[in-house]
Amino acid sequence: MGKPSRVLHFQGRMGKGGAETFMMNAYRNIDRSKIQFDFLIYDDFKDVTPYNQEIISLGGNIYIVPNPNKHILSYIKVVKQLLIDKKIDIVHSEIFFGGGINLWIAKKVNIRKRIVHSHATSDGKGNRFPLQVIRKLFHYLIKNNATDYLACSHEAGLGLYGEKQPFIFVPNGIDLEKYRFVPESKEHLRESLAISKEAFVVGNIGRFEDQKNHTFLIDIFEEIVKINPNSHLILIGTGSLQDSVKEKVENKKLSEKVSFLGERNDIPELLKTLDVFLLPSLYEGLPIVAVEAQAANLKLVLSTEVSKETQLSENVHFISLNKNAKEWATVILTEPFGNKPKLELEIYDMRKTAKQLEKIYLE
Known part of the structure; x- marks a missing residue:
């Protein structure tokens, strides 16, 4: 058997965000005798290393390059040489804003398969005139240099590619069984966190950045406490x-x-401690954490900026960010708090997603 094809993932950072978690889930499940992953990281994030040891143990490499937002010419030069020297076969860009540059460089050095992957509905950078111009350039680079277009949801695809570009839906797969069957009891897990077993517990998983809207989340929780003083909030x-x-x-x-x-490695256990999962994001594609929460049979309360395709179970509520915090709190505190998955959740089995990616890579 020949050497596996090497896929270079343009991530920028490899923390425990949604896109990074998705790619690690895929890496664990893909046939590594046929496909091997490498990861490109900006030097600003070289100290963000939760997955580094595992990547290396699975046979992957981590390449540190200049941040293109600060040193675009150095970035182009270094990445171009990297693609040649490391004999990369396929590039897979998960960078929403500026990802077209990666595809353009790859085409320049004759890499035949150049994949672009949308994980969000927006880049979150606003619509000032200079950004509009730059955004059009990046979209032009994607259109003229990508060979394969992927998206985690229909809305994420439209957000990056527009209405005229066909794309492939690739579910944000997870290990469903890991979230469905947690052997420890909710009472024991809460006790380990010093949380009362009688408390009403709300949780959120996400990076503390503007997109995740933690400021408003705290306002919502303040209103929850006014209605039910025996409430607790978990932020991961x-x-x-x-x-x-x-x-x-x-x-x-x-x-x-x-x-x-x-950052935690025991997300299935932490989800079991919750009554409600809360995600008031300013924009999202189809967040992996929402899939995980539904596999754990939790009630979800999400902003309307989250893709409607996220609803994979019966007890999911979408609320406009124009509604005030008290209105959000009322929905959160309204029973029932459990959930029942729909058949659509089965699509998010990572073993199926890994097979789909294998097919895309090896076509």
């Missing part, structure tokens, strides 16, 4: 806004009711 993740969110929690005198857990 890290990010540049974490300190400011902690400060807001302290100012609202909610510190004893909010747990900041950082």
Whole structure:
């Protein structure tokens, strides 16, 4: 058997965000005798390393390059040489804003398969005139240099490619069984977190960045506490806004009711401690955390900016960000709190997604 095809993933960073988690799930399940993954990381994020050891153990490489947002010419030069020297067979770009540059470089060095993958409905950078011009250039580079177009949802595809470009829907697969069957009891898991077994527990998983809208999330939780004082909030993740969110929690005198857990490896167990999963994001594609929460049979309350395709179970509520925090709190506190998955959830079995990716890579 010949050497496996090497796929270079343009990620920018390899923290525990949705796109990174998806690609690691795929890497664990793909046939690595046929396909091997490598990851391209910006030097600003070289110290974000939760997956590095596992990547290396699976046979992958991590390449550190200049951040194109700061050193675009150096980035182009370094990436061009990297693609040649490391004998990359396929490029897979998950960068929403500016990903077209990666495909253009790959085409310049004659890489025949150049994949672009949308994981969001927006780049979140606003619509100021200079950004509109740059965005059109990047879209032009995608259109003229990509060979394969992927998206985690219909809305994510439209968000990056527009209405005229066909694309392939690739589900954000997970290990469904891991979330369905957690052997430990909810009471024991709450006890380990010093949370009362009688408390009403709301949770969120996401980087502390503007997109995830933690500021409004804290406003919502404040209203929840006014209605039900025996409530608790679990926040999982890290990010540049974490300190400011902690400060807001302290100012609202909610510190004893909010747990900041950082990055965790026990997400199935943590989801089992919750009554409701809350995601008031400013924009999303089809978030993996929402799939995980539904596999764990939780009630979900999401913003209307999250793709409607996220609804894979019966007890999912979409609320406009124009509604005030009290209205959000009322929906969150309304029973029932469990959930029943639909058949569509089975599409998100990562073993199926990995087979789909294999087919795309090897065509």
